[in-house]
Amino acid sequence: xxxxxxHPSAPATSATREPMLRAEGVSMIFGRGDQAVxxxxxxxxxxxxxxxxxxxxxxxxxxxxxxxxxxxxxTPTSGRVLIDGQAVRGPDRRRVFVFQERGVFPWLTVEGNIxxxxxxxxxxxxxxxxxxxxxxxxxxxxxxxxxRELSGGMxxxxxxxxxxxxxxxxxxxxxxxxxxxxxTRLVMRSELLRIWEAERKTIxxxxxxxxxxxxxxxxxxxxxxxPAKIQTIVDIDMPHPRDISSxxxxxxxxxxxxxxxxxxxx
Amino acid sequence: xxxxxxxxxxxxxxxANPLLPGxxxxxxGLWELAVSGLLLRYVVASLFRVTWGFLLAALLAIPLGLAFxxxxxxxxxxxxxxxxxxxxxxxxxxxxxxxxxxxxxxxAIFLIFLASFLPLSVTAMxxxxxxxxxYLNAGRNFGLRPxxxxxxxxxxAVMPQLIIGLRITLGIAWLVVVAAEMMAVNSGxxxxxxxxxNAGNRYDLVVAGMVMIGVIGxxxxxxxxxxxxxxxxxxxxxxx
Numbered sequence: 001x002x003x004x005x006x007h008p009s010a011p012a013t014s015a016t017r018e019p020m021l022r023a024e025g026v027s028m029i030f031g032r033g034d035q036a037v038x039x040x041x042x043x044x045x046x047x048x049x050x051x052x053x054x055x056x057x058x059x060x061x062x063x064x065x066x067x068x069x070x071x072x073x074x075t076p077t078s079g080r081v082l083i084d085g086q087a088v089r090g091p092d093r094r095r096v097f098v099f100q101e102r103g104v105f106p107w108l109t110v111e112g113n114i115x116x117x118x119x120x121x122x123x124x125x126x127x128x129x130x131x132x133x134x135x136x137x138x139x140x141x142x143x144x145x146x147x148r149e150l151s152g153g154m155x156x157x158x159x160x161x162x163x164x165x166x167x168x169x170x171x172x173x174x175x176x177x178x179x180x181x182x183x184t185r186l187v188m189r190s191e192l193l194r195i196w197e198a199e200r201k202t203i204x205x206x207x208x209x210x211x212x213x214x215x216x217x218x219x220x221x222x223x224x225x226x227p228a229k230i231q232t233i234v235d236i237d238m239p240h241p242r243d244i245s246s247x248x249x250x251x252x253x254x255x256x257x258x259x260x261x262x263x264x265x266x
Numbered sequence: 267x268x269x270x271x272x273x274x275x276x277x278x279x280x281x282a283n284p285l286l287p288g289x290x291x292x293x294x295g296l297w298e299l300a301v302s303g304l305l306l307r308y309v310v311a312s313l314f315r316v317t318w319g320f321l322l323a324a325l326l327a328i329p330l331g332l333a334f335x336x337x338x339x340x341x342x343x344x345x346x347x348x349x350x351x352x353x354x355x356x357x358x359x360x361x362x363x364x365x366x367x368x369x370x371x372x373x374a375i376f377l378i379f380l381a382s383f384l385p386l387s388v389t390a391m392x393x394x395x396x397x398x399x400x401y402l403n404a405g406r407n408f409g410l411r412p413x414x415x416x417x418x419x420x421x422x423a424v425m426p427q428l429i430i431g432l433r434i435t436l437g438i439a440w441l442v443v444v445a446a447e448m449m450a451v452n453s454g455x456x457x458x459x460x461x462x463x464n465a466g467n468r469y470d471l472v473v474a475g476m477v478m479i480g481v482i483g484x485x486x487x488x489x490x491x492x493x494x495x496x497x498x499x500x501x502x503x504x505x506x
Binding site: 071073090091092093096097099102103105106107108109116117119146147148166 | 400401403404406407408409410414418419422423425497498499501502
């Protein structure tokens, strides 16, 4: 724990701390014998219902692997992930993954993509939901557009809308804004926060960007370089909207820089 | 196009002993064939064989190739077999086709089937293998059953590559039908060319047959290419 930790969350971002998700001693080894690569080393963590948690770590540290294990796309070598007390055995539509690469289906329109997970709803309800989320992510007028006609930021919004449309309990975001230019990235961050405050999904957000983590989340789980271990967990006890020049913000950010062992000067 | 025809005409006229019939003679040959009804009959015969051979191959090879691509173990088991068959020209099968099916439509259709089967199955196999994992994972994440993953993710994801494969293979099938008709049957555009030469060196008819082959081949290609402009498929060809 750093000096920044151990405060209860501020009321504006308060989450009930009854753990919704619990990872117990998750280890992951890819390959075997001489080629074995130890990616995750006994990672245990808890995420509360409605909480916004960032998994922060250097590139290639295994944080994406951890998210893939949590989502059920990968089976860990040892350990397990429990959600509401039940072990995760595979992907589930109650917990939707927003992919690092562009996971938008290029053969479907914006509408088709957002409605992709709604196949078991009656036509009328499907249309209302699609319209609602098109509106929410600001893509009105682009319903019939194909992904290749959209900008990177718009595609990312389609993917977020596709995930939200099935009304999941949890969202897993794997460096969702990594490929966007810095201005679009800032816009997308505030849109994500706006959506999160409106819908109160539990969010696990993987990033290698310290500022992104401190701006967005209730709690930052800092992972070490590979094999990833939990280095420290930092509570971000600031209400939204956060002032990114305030002393508290800088204190929290510097605390994480220290924890990772990075200098404050470049 | 017109300039080429004129050049062809002039070049032929300048020679005392032309190596080729001129465009007017060829047009005359086409007219003669059209009037006698042979042209339509031969074109239909050739298209009939290509359609059947190609369709049968597509119906069998594409699902099989998709399955091989999906279950990589199957691909590993069958790959050596495919790699040995692949370099054998379909034309090398002509004697065997005649031995098995006699001279007639079935032999020609069999040859076209053979020529189309391997390229189509290999295309389908590679197309599946190259689907990005994120599409399949996204499909599974939204609770799709395996059959739904096939129809809603796998199938649309492989379409662009599959259509390229269909286009190339239809081109091959059209090449093979001409060759097959020279040996294994006595109708069709390939037969027309051999027959016109054997029956009195009618080179105007030979070239007329060649022109028809070219025109129909072009039309087939344009037909398949038009599929590439369907919006749900065209994403595979853009390089934005």
